[in-house]
Amino acid sequence: MRLQDKTAIITGAGSGFGAGIAARFAAEGARVMVVDLNEGAAQGVAGEIGGIAQVCDVSSAADVAAMTQTAMDSWGRIDILINNAGITHMPKPLEEVSEEEFDRVLSVNAKSVYLTARAIVPHMKAAGAGAILNVASTAGVSPRPNLNWYNASKGWMITATKTMAVELAPHGIRVNAINPVAGETPLLKSFMGEDTPTIREKFLSTIPLGRFSTPDDIANAALYLCSDEASMVTGVAMEVDGGRCI
Template sequence: MRLQGKTAIVTGGASGFGRGIVETFAREGAKVLVADLNGAGAREVSEGLRGSWAAMDVSQDADWRGLVAQALDEWGHIDILVNNAGITHLPKPMEEVTEEEFDRVLSVNAKSVFHSARHVVPVMKAARAGAILNVASTAGVSPRPRLNWYNASKGWMITATKAMAVELAPEGVRVNCLNPVAGDTPLLASFMGEDTPEMRAKFLSTIPIGRFSTPGDMGAAAAFLCSDEASMITGVGLEVDGGRCI
């Protein structure tokens, strides 16, 4: 029960890595608000864990304002924020990615962190306590070809994490990020372009430990970094990647 008494917002919590983080947090004793563009999915996950839920678009400032107001109305404080929601463009040469695709990737993967900071950081500063966890990617550490602007968005998130950490440390707020390798989640087909046994084997050949990241892997790492056990850890990008970035 490492998170007993803690409150946590998890974006993109209705499926994949986000759901793994939500379920682990709940087992560790946290009260969790599951936020997702898929409101029905967020509600289903939250009901199974006796949590709260919200339908929201992380790229929209007004949705963040409403989410934080909901959390404060229900709990009175916010201990943990996990910026997990993310998207990618399909694999293609960088010059073939459309402006619309580029803007959407950067809005969801990067601007969402800006919006979250505007609304959550003041709450944590006032409490002089809090943990923020951004879910980046090994793509931001060791980019894959044909995912250029997705790679760049995750590299941005890693740098943003370090910048946030050094500024917020004197305020009692820690900021870290996770860098997972691809997992068997709804985004996997988008990373690969097509979900076939051959493409899966190609991806797995780049991971020394020989398997994809799982929601459980991500939940365990997230619970540690957001717990008091990690009270001396901030500005870290933890690779949950089976050795891919070695």
């Protein structure tokens, strides 16, 4: 029960890594808000773990404000924020990515971190404590060709994490990131372009431990970084990647 009585907002928690984190946090005693653009997915996960379902487009200031207000009305405080929601563009030469695709990737992967910080950090400052976790990617450390603007958005998240950590440390707020390698999530096919045994084998050959990451892998890392066990850890971007970035 390492998160006993803690409150946690987890975005993109209707599936994949976010759903895994939500389930693990609830099992460890946290009260969890399952945030997702897909209402049915959010309700499904929330129902399984006894959490609150919240529909939110994390690139919308109004939606993020409403999400924050619901959390404060329900709990009176926000102890943990996990910026997990993310999207990618399909693999293609950088000059072929449309402006619409670029704007959407940066809005969901980067602007959302700004919007949630603007809405939630004041409450954490008032409490004198808080933990923020940004789910970045190995793509922000060791980028692959044809995912240029997705790579850049995740590199942005890593830099944002470090500068947030430095600025917010005097207020008792810790900010960290995790860098998963691709996993069995709805985004896997998008990363690879197409999902075939040959492409999977080629992708897995770049991961020394020889497998994709799982929601449990990411949830375990997130649990540590958001728990009091990591009270001296801030500004790190932890690679949970089977050795991919070595």
